[in-house]
Amino acid sequence: MPVPGRDFAQHKWPYEKPLRGLGGGPGRRRARSPEQVPLVWTDHPDRPYTTEPAKPFRWVRSRVVGGRTLHWSRASHRFSGFELQAASRDGYGDNRPLRYADLAPYYDRVDRHIGVSAYKEGFPQLPDGIFQPGMPYNCAEQIFVRAARRMGLPATHRRVAQLTRPLNGRPACHYCGACGQGCDVGATFNSVVSTLAPAEKSRKMTLRPDSIVRAVLMGPDGRARGVSYA
Numbered sequence: 001m002p003v004p005g006r007d008f009a010q011h012k013w014p015y016e017k018p019l020r021g022l023g024g025g026p027g028r029r030r031a032r033s034p035e036q037v038p039l040v041w042t043d044h045p046d047r048p049y050t051t052e053p054a055k056p057f058r059w060v061r062s063r064v065v066g067g068r069t070l071h072w073s074r075a076s077h078r079f080s081g082f083e084l085q086a087a088s089r090d091g092y093g094d095n096r097p098l099r100y101a102d103l104a105p106y107y108d109r110v111d112r113h114i115g116v117s118a119y120k121e122g123f124p125q126l127p128d129g130i131f132q133p134g135m136p137y138n139c140a141e142q143i144f145v146r147a148a149r150r151m152g153l154p155a156t157h158r159r160v161a162q163l164t165r166p167l168n169g170r171p172a173c174h175y176c177g178a179c180g181q182g183c184d185v186g187a188t189f190n191s192v193v194s195t196l197a198p199a200e201k202s203r204k205m206t207l208r209p210d211s212i213v214r215a216v217l218m219g220p221d222g223r224a225r226g227v228s229y230a
């Protein structure tokens with residue numbers, strides 16, 4: 001299991017990195033950069049993978065306890081009636097068999113657990129949640145939001161699973177900016193700090209890191225009854 005602060009070690013200045021901080025880029029190219037933390041971005045040069053000819057797979061994996069929550073972008077938005085009942089509105093497809101009011105209590109539980117910072121706006125297309133205070137807008141963002149609102153357009157900060165206040169022993173974000181490399185302090189939601197830590201304390205969980213499931217074992221009733229792993 002990765003130990004934040006030891007395995008991510010992103011509190012580094014650009015000049016401390018192999019490519020002086022210029023090793024970014026999108027998707028797979030970024031994952032292959034020697035500047036990425038190999039635990040967090042699996043497609044590191046040391047851990048290549050192949051794909052079928054003419055069928056490139058450009059997404060990235062995270063072969064580590066914590067999975068992609070270690071490098072996800074933390075956007076935590078709610079579906080609204082606009083998506084769930086889109087057919088009634090647009091006339092295409094089928095409505096989902098759920099209304100926003102059915103989902104809201106579950107979204108609330110998740111928000112309280114993961115910690116989401118954002119501004120409450122009352123936009124019907126982007127329901128508000130249980131938010132910690134939103135991150136302050138920088139100068140350009142303030143200009144942008146003001147201009148959008150003058151034009152009658154909704155604009156707000158992305159709702160992010162990134163703390164602006166301490167929560168359950170996790171500190172608030174200190175804006176070091178390397179969130180996609182595994183958060184050193186656990187201010188961004190990831191399953192290592194937020195979910196597995198309390199599960200481990202409950203003593204009802206057995207974690208088997210360094211294990212790869214090779215098959216799901218099925219019972220005679222066609223249901224999964226276990227896994228075989230190496």
Ligand SMILES: Cc1cc2nc3c(=O)[nH]c(=O)nc-3n(C[C@H](O)[C@H](O)[C@H](O)COP(=O)(O)OP(=O)(O)OC[C@H]3O[C@@H](n4cnc5c(N)ncnc54)[C@H](O)[C@@H]3O)c2cc1C
Nearest residue numbers: 062063064065066067068069071072073074075211212213
């Ligand atoms: C760059 C990026 C940005 C993203 N941004 C957002 C965002 O802003 N908002 C959002 O909602 N979502 C985002 N996502 C998606 C989100 O991260 C994933 O949907 C989510 O983490 C999936 O969780 P999971 O537990 O299903 O899978 P994963 O996080 O992929 O976890 C699967 C785990 O299983 C392990 N595993 C795989 N195969 C085996 C095996 N055979 N045996 C044992 N273990 C195995 C893997 O190592 C991994 O630890 C983003 C994803 C990426 C890659």
